[in-house]
Amino acid sequence: MKVSTEIRPLVDVTDRNCPSRLVLEHVTSRWGVLVLIALRERGYRFSELRRRVAGVSEKMLAQTLQTLERDGFVHREAHPVIPPRVDYSLTPLGARAAELVGGLAHWVEQSLPDVVAARAAYDGR
């Protein structure tokens, strides 16, 4: 017999233990967002990407890329040459994720004046 009624979907980022919350945190993480946005433009090599995403450390870039690769958002292709060369690009899944976060980022850029105005009003008194 049915004792409880499902109101929210079974997969709910708002649920403390739902794995989707972790995935969301990966794509919205500080560096994850910026990496996805950069890779929207084109594939990048590690060092290129490090320069493109200003401020990221080697460690955090490597870590972020591994997480995104494991989740299936980023494709990693290592070329066995000297010096080593590794190319990163978006998978189809990652391209969609990047599209969504890119849209968000673009909207934030557009809305910056509104935010600045809101802050002035808030701090004003």
Next chain:
Amino acid sequence: MKVSTEIRPLVDVTDRNCPSRLVLEHVTSRWGVLVLIALRERGYRFSELRRRVAGVSEKMLAQTLQTLERDGFVHREAHPVIPPRVDYSLTPLGARAAELVGGLAHWVEQSLPDVVAARAAYDGR
């Protein structure tokens, strides 16, 4: 005279010192995302919201709400009654932000099986 050519927009989240990067971090922050998503449904009181966003502490909820309010995403309305009652809701600006992050979250929920499969392949060997 013009010595350099602007290739990227003047407001660029990818730029280390661009204020828009901070705003993006506010809306994509761990609890900011979940608060925006919850407030999409309806206005919430503080305690309601705390229960709705499972796992958030009082401190972090208060801090997150203050940040979102200052940026103009959340409207705070305190009723001078006893016991105190404070309602939180989205501003028009916040509604748009919430729509975008909500879209992202929804896509993540839908894509969870793909991510799980990708992880299995990655960890597989």
Next chain:
DNA sequence: CGGTATCCTGAAGGATACTG
């Protein structure tokens, strides 16, 4: 070049107690 390993610090964030 593209990492990994180690160490270390500051900031994020949780628990608890207290207040208007």
Next chain:
DNA sequence: CAGTATCCTTCAGGATACCG
């Protein structure tokens, strides 16, 4: 109820050194 204040712990993340 809706916070704020305080304390304390965890961990993201930076610096540095080293390796294939």
